[in-house]
Amino acid sequence: MSRYNFKETEAAWQALWAERRCFAAQEDARRPKYYVLEMFPYPSGRIHMGHVRNYTLGDVVARYKRAKGFNVLHPMGWDAFGLPAENAAMEKKVHPAKWTYDNIATMRAQLKSMGLSLDWEREIATCNPDYYRQQQAMFVDLFEAGLVYRKEASVNWDPVDRTVLANEQVIDGRGWRTGAIVERRKLSQWFFKITAYSEELLTGLQGLDRWPAKVRLMQENWIGRSEGARAFFGLAGRPDRLEIFTTRPDTLFGASFVAIAADHPLANEFGAGDPGLAAFLDECRKTAITAEAIETAEKKGYRTKLEVIHPFDGSWKLPVYVANFVLMEYCTGAIFGCPAHDQRDLDFARKYGLPVTPVVCPPGEDPGSFAIGDTAYLEDGRAINSRFLNGLDVAAAKRAAIQRLVELGVGEGTVHYRLRDWLVSRQRYWGCPIPMIHCEKCGIIPVAKEALPVTLPDDVSFDRPGNPLEHHPTWKQVACPRCGAPARRETDTLDTFVDSSWYFARFCSPKSERPFDPAAVDYWLPIDQYVGGVEHAILHLLYSRFFMRALSRIGLLQLDEPFAGLFTQGMVCHETFRDAAGNWLLPEQTKKTIDGAIVSTIDGSPVVVGRSEKMSKNRKNVVDPSVIIDAYGADTARWFMLSDSPPDRDLEWTTAGVEGAGKFAQRLWRLITERLSALPSAETPMPASIDARCEPLRRVTHKTIAGVTDDIEKFHFNKAVARLYEFVNVITEFVGTNGAQQAIPGCNWALREAFEALTRLIGPMMPHLAEELWRQLGHGQLVMETPWPEADRALTVDDSVTIAVQVNGKLRATIELPRDAAQSVAESAALAEDAVQRALAGKPPRKVIIVPNRIVNVVA
């Protein structure tokens, strides 16, 4: 029995693909293009199973589309800047650049062993000065276009990584990488003006019909559009005014107080002359901002000595509170409270004895007697107690109130977005230097384009905490480009999410002297299919959508949406193991004893098996892809990744599953290679007449072609796998299990057809095995150069159909009928069934429902 030697075979085909430059892409106006991309990896050391899944999914698409005749671009690169390199530098005394490039070399070799159809000639690394030089030029252009600015703001500070973070990188009040509770710090920082595109980024989502609805919704919520009005309340006895935002301008006559944030300028001003207020402000600032803290924190206010005047009535004064639930970060940091129609305001009013005036009357209630109890009324109704608004419904009252605000010059209708500008400066070394110079005389001056790139100095030390660029003895000393006086180079570097916001466009012309070659980006963009983890639903995917718009503004390309199709894959999970002391154990440090118990291989002690979780180094529930590829081969690892679980769901890694995949590869090998001698040659045309006994096999072949094609188009790879198993089972049954002698003698041509279809259909999933089988089948051409098989429609539709027969909705029999048989034929055939008659128990059917080619339901 011959065994498939995956080790030699995989290496040989990989070498041949590389030698023939099979995956090198070139623009070709005559062919339809297809750009498929997986999110590029951070070179952390070695690839993990998440990478294997991600790149396998993308590679199936790439190879399939190539076979379908598309000109496919499928590149790979490295998201190479980032903090782990600096941490490694501190711990292992190795330079971040060396650490990073060593990791890239390791991971590149690992990826190559997977047999991915990647165009390695386009490989890029974001830490390469050739790459970040372009990014620095973009930064300067964006600065000049007003899309980059520097301002002092209250920002998120991660005390562990010792850098600021963007809003998107703070999750539940904690840094996204470190998990440390972020602090608020007032710092001068660089921002990208993503808010200039709030509306566009929101409406653009509607056109992304090949994105998961979930991701679109998340971005929609993140942008957080709310329509309402801004209104000005005059400060009693002062010339200035207080600006508030509300979504309910129709309830202005129900106002009973105004509340401002503790960080509001007015709060600070009054705190100076009011020790009680000063103490309250202190208390507010100390309150943590984690989810739990917010959940439990009591809603508190402090009544200031300030009063404001109602925008609609100069004689109506309202008290001003400082309240701990009003956020300076959101909108103007000031609200008006309408207790009758907002639950939080109601609680507040009850607590501090403020009036509760209903101004919206529910339908059916008497306006004269309607009163609010413990629950605010939030629904629609008619305006009451609201002078000129009385009688209007909520929507009309909103419009009328806004109109009056405008007439009186005390406000206007407005749209507010939750999205904040993107804070991009980081106080770290291993990132793209921000090409700016601070001159005492001239201010902030961009580095001249000719002087780019501003490269990172090599001679840095990580001996003390903080930014090594800041500590460098000479690097930041520079002459002002404008006046020549001694000036200071910007020592902040860019958020690595900037690097990843345009890498996919750089792949179109990775060696261009300009950021992009216009012909190349015109040809390849947008990306037809992007594949990656859902954890980037907001961060990377939103930033990139913004960045393409910003780059279009400065004329580098013309593109709004970079990712026409998006697929978010699930995680790779594995059981977790701990020993008696609670220490995590690697899967290979555990074994199953004869009686089924799991014990440690270190000391034989019992192991506690925990629930399956995402593979992570912390929990040690990881399996090294290289170990698997060495033991089972890349094709087997890929096949397992594709079987069983739908790609968008989490996948449970099991040794048994991988072994099953390996067995299938061997089974395929035997099935085909053991019967080669019986087959007609590869060039034999279809015989003029084919033995009727071959038809069942031919039908299954063509149905499988049609089914697998449809499954791949829809990303239902697990179903494609199941279908191929079924196909193999059918072929096996057809040929018998003891070699070729049992096959129907006249059907060798049909058998070759089945084998060839099978080989081509597994090509995207198990490319090496497919190539080898294709060669064994006598083909000189590569299977990856062979067009995708076409199903013969005449063979995918059966002449007869199995119809279910129900009595009162319960299955009683099945009948075989010619396709599209007359309803009367179906009815009499159904009624002729014994089981049907038994179920009817002699009663005549009241009604017979017939769905052609599907079902007959007899109603008794």
Next chain:
RNA sequence: GCGCACGUGGCGAAAUUGGUAGACGCAUUGGACUUAAAAUCCAAAGGUCGAAAGGCCAUGCCGGUUCGAGUCCGGCCGUGCGCACCA
């Protein structure tokens, strides 16, 4: 708290979108081959009653619509994800 998903055998999952629930795989059990094991092949298998034929019960729970519901509607329960003092 708000929003969005999802709940199907021992396990991963299918189910042509309202029409034969459990395809396919894993694990399991029996058998063949073998001195034996591995590998391979064949077969069984949702639960339950039954010797069998066959019946009944089964898609988280409770209702509803329908000739017919895993699929649609309403209400619970549970899990996961996102956002969260959002004005």
